[in-house]
Amino acid sequence: SEAADAHVPWRIASADKEELAWQVSLMGELSAAILERQIEVVYQPKLDIAAGTISSLEALVRWRHPVRGYLRPDVFIPMAEENDRILGLTLCVLERVLCDLRQWMMEGRVVKAAVNISATLVASRAFADEVKSLLANSQVPTSQLIFEITESATISNPKEAVAALIEFRDMGIAISMDDYGTGQSTLTYLRDLPLSELKIDRSFVQHAHINPNDAVLVRSTVDLAHKLGLKVVAEGVEDEGCLDFLRTIGCDMAQGYLIAKPSPRAMALEINAKLAA
Numbered sequence: 001s002e003a004a005d006a007h008v009p010w011r012i013a014s015a016d017k018e019e020l021a022w023q024v025s026l027m028g029e030l031s032a033a034i035l036e037r038q039i040e041v042v043y044q045p046k047l048d049i050a051a052g053t054i055s056s057l058e059a060l061v062r063w064r065h066p067v068r069g070y071l072r073p074d075v076f077i078p079m080a081e082e083n084d085r086i087l088g089l090t091l092c093v094l095e096r097v098l099c100d101l102r103q104w105m106m107e108g109r110v111v112k113a114a115v116n117i118s119a120t121l122v123a124s125r126a127f128a129d130e131v132k133s134l135l136a137n138s139q140v141p142t143s144q145l146i147f148e149i150t151e152s153a154t155i156s157n158p159k160e161a162v163a164a165l166i167e168f169r170d171m172g173i174a175i176s177m178d179d180y181g182t183g184q185s186t187l188t189y190l191r192d193l194p195l196s197e198l199k200i201d202r203s204f205v206q207h208a209h210i211n212p213n214d215a216v217l218v219r220s221t222v223d224l225a226h227k228l229g230l231k232v233v234a235e236g237v238e239d240e241g242c243l244d245f246l247r248t249i250g251c252d253m254a255q256g257y258l259i260a261k262p263s264p265r266a267m268a269l270e271i272n273a274k275l276a277a
């Protein structure tokens, strides 16, 4: 039990050690995983609420580890951010996404795709240069790309980050602020970043149709974003009542299990038939 553990510090220390060892070996395996194509991308659509169509797809990374199983990003992204592995991983995801977009184009389907970019990476010169060369070598128009900047980590070099984001915006990439409401310098970001989209975090959205406080926060965020000329995505939409509420308040897009779970490329453009009808 917890109370018992509190009196046995060595146990906690040994658990920490195990955790650390696990992390160190996992990070050691990441470069090989990229080369050996264990890194996969699944897609989750954003529904255009008024039109009832898919407006874009968010790319979410998965690691098909030969021994540890199918790993969700929460298990390895934070570590990769701390260990300077996030650059290689993000470029791997971006390459895969560009390849999938090209494939869809060849099938006659024009879609936009969003890639998650850690705040820690935004100000990196190496990242900006790699993005430029990847895009120059792909036949995908930059207007089909969205970068979702997650607010969870504070942006380390705000000036450099703003400059880099402006550079991406000028290349034609749309910039989206992810997990809005959970970060720290929210208003500064709204003022300074060249955003075109804002994603309201799932924790506010999930119960917005039944919790009056959440409803107020979501509604005011939508109004605020619209006044700033931004499109709004509500994430974590899990039931019809919630989607109805979002429609009522004029939220632009919805994403969540109600519409579709993240799925492999082949199924990514299918949404819940009820919504499409």
Ligand code: C2E
Pocket: 044, 059, 060, 061, 072, 073, 074, 077, 090, 093, 115, 116, 117, 118, 150, 178, 179, 202, 235, 236, 237, 238, 255, 256, 257, 258, 262
């Ligand atoms: P996120 O960007 O907020 O992505 C949404 C997460 O919520 C995804 O988890 C998705 O599967 C989950 N989700 C979607 N709809 C629902 C819903 O209706 N209900 C619930 N309960 N959950 C829902 P996932 O794929 O495990 O991703 C976790 C986080 O990992 C992402 O959060 C994102 O911050 C990060 N991440 C994912 N892929 C990448 C990547 O390629 N690069 C970076 N830097 N971060 C990534």
Ligand code: CA
Pocket: 058, 116, 148, 178
């Ligand atoms: Ca995201």
Ligand code: CA
Pocket: 178, 179, 199, 201, 235
């Ligand atoms: Ca999010």
Ligand code: CA
Pocket: 179, 201, 202, 235
């Ligand atoms: Ca979130």
